[in-house]
Amino acid sequence: MSEIAHGAGGPIPAAEVPEMELPHPHGWWSTYVFSQDAKVIGIQYSLTAIAIGLVALVLSWLMRLQLGFPGTFSFIDPPAYYQFITMHGMIMVVYLLTALFLGGFGNYLIPLMLGARDMVFPFVNMLSYWIYLLAVLVLVASFFVPGGPTGAGWTLYPPQAILSGTPGRDWGIVLMLVSLCLFIAGFTMGGLNYVVTVLQARTRGMTLMRMPLTVWGIFTATVMALLAFPALFVGAVMMLLDRLIGTSFFMPMLVEFGQQLRHGGGSPILFQHLFWFFGHPEVYIVALPAFGIVSDLISTHARRNIFGYRMMVWAIVIIGALSFVVWAHHMYVSGMNPYFGFFFATTTLIIAIPTAIKVYNWLLTLWRGNIHLTVPMLFALGFIVTFVNGGLTGLFLGNVVVDVPLSDTMFVVAHFHMVMGVAPVMVIFGGIYHWYPKVTGRMLDDTMGKIHFWVTFLGAYAIFFPMHYLGLLGVPRRYHEIGETSFVPASAQDLNAFISVVALVVGAAQLLFLFNLVWSLRYGRESGPNPWRATTLEWQTPQTPPGHGNWGPELPVVHRWAYDYAVPGVAEDFVPQNQPHPAPGHAAQGHAT
């Protein structure tokens, strides 16, 4: 036990991490715009992701207006509705969540938490952001081309995605696929950086099993993304070829509105396999950084060591590995060989076990803790509630036969929003409230933060919890209105209207958050270097915000794990990772060994 806590005072390797040449900026442009400093790149990623996320937020308002009050808004016709849901989904999953966790938090935190001066390939890192920005711009451009963006659903299933019955068939789908390819190219540049930095640039004493769980989460997610995104990349290229030069990778012989098309021999379901081979790991690419970050938030703000650190690390790694053998649980009713259902239901439910372990360990970290209900802690608690809720409904959908009636209904929409929408976003907010002082030197306003939390948490829960029951009722997803049916009672429309009103309010609360971000930059309370009295290295930098190169002349040396809170025999309730152990003579009064 003490072994993981203190590395048994294990020997610090003598060899210095070689000093890296930092490409120092010359002037304003290379400091703030074409910067090769991972921290600046992280902020650029975050701001871009938040900006495009605002577009997705507005789209969600529009679709909720339609669902809550069908027929009231004449500009939302079915094609427009499908364009809204498609762009909302794709932006949130890829361009916001993935980019913000890996490009934003990853860039900012990995070098700082590991005691490195920067990412190992700063130039490629810079390029990664600019290609990401290009991908975002191409995506945004699709709003302005003839026919508008694609309305194929974020899953982009062919043949529908490239046929004329779907909006955005001419330009929208092409720009979407090109944008995805760009995103993946840009991400690969960043992703290689994160992986190599974690493996090669840790400071002395920072063994893998002393890394904060934030880094473990981001690192594992990045490895997964590097393995999963290529499947989407090839899928996107193949569909582009089908669309532009008439190949038939995904196109069988078919008759469109009485017209025989010149395709033949392709397999629509092949695309689904490629898509979900990416798409399921993608869920965990978003979830694992959230798992890591929330672990650190809970530990810091409950002033207690994370419970079961080794188990937490292994759970992250096992979830990462298992997530590559569960993809077809998205395809139980796709028409694939039904016998696959036995295998994928089993693997899917097995993945619940390491995930449950993580939940237990968060709870057991709170248990016997010293819980400070700061805004980051509130968001962490909100994460646990929404994640557990969304995770448990995953046990319905993962269990193949239960999925049959529920798939393609609002139950699925409610489930994935709760588990990979609301829950990770809770962590993003918690993380921003937590690290904003390091980034800016000022605290975010507490009152605004608490209002933001309560409206967002309770509102999101009130949106998505009842939504499950619409699905149970049989309301299909991707309907702009349910219309006349014999099985949906009129009261379901009242529920839809309620959900829409709450969605508008929750959206408005995000504007308060944005205001807080800007307002506190100028008027926030000065934070000092370590306002949360945290142990990890990013809080021990000589300057706040940290300068280029992070550490001044000497790199920090790590002597312990990241979770020495409330160590018995130590007066302070936290011990930074870079604080040496007392001389051997004093060890007796120190930690139990």
Add this chain to the structure above:
Amino acid sequence: MIVALVLVLVAVGSVAFHLWSPWWWTPIASNWHFIDATITITFWITGVVFTAVVLFMAWCVFRYRARPGHRAAYEPENKRLEIWLTLATAVGVAAMLAPGLVVWHQFVTVPANATEIEVVGQQWRWAYRLPGPDGRLGAVDTRLIGPDNPLGVVPGDAAGQDDVILDGEDLHLPIGRPVKVLLRSIDVLHDFYVPEFRAKMDMIPGSVTYFWFTPTRTGTFDVLCAELCGQGHAIMRGRVVVQTEAEHQAWLGSRGSFAGLAARPR
């Protein structure tokens, strides 16, 4: 204190909503009540876990809140507790998975006496084909689809001559007889979805997919499309009429066959 209270309210409110809200599944009209039973088991297990987790969290937030002089306990690991929790979780998961797989086995095992019928999806309507007196469906070919032959039945196949083709009409099925639904699409993905039957499956152009069920209740049920198929997805509707064997025979006798349709003067 307030935070703990709100967490308790979230847990209690969720359970109350589950028990007393008016939104619940539609009354079943097929043999798949085992699916409903599996959902019920899953609701029980997950509901207990969710309530326990949130209430435990609320208690922690109250009991271990920061106050002067209070300090957290230092305990990096507790192997016994972790192993115990892992095993309990595994048991819970197995309790959901095992019945699920048993019912799935039934779902993929089509009874030998099931009648084969065909549902054809296209943007944005349903068509159906029932076997005639010979009990068999004839061969089809997408290349033959045209105004006179909307489903592409091969004219030379004897088995297809007596097939009953329903284009833009309600599907009629006899109660109590297992049906193997062969699913075919001629353009994009669709999904033949009748909420009361519980079973559904995507239809894929270029393949024939299937599921089976036995209608157990007479009545008229809505057919919806459950797989996004373009801008008309939400209006792709139809109806299934489940009726007694005698009513069904009378109805079937009033329909024309494929051969009759093809021979119709233009």
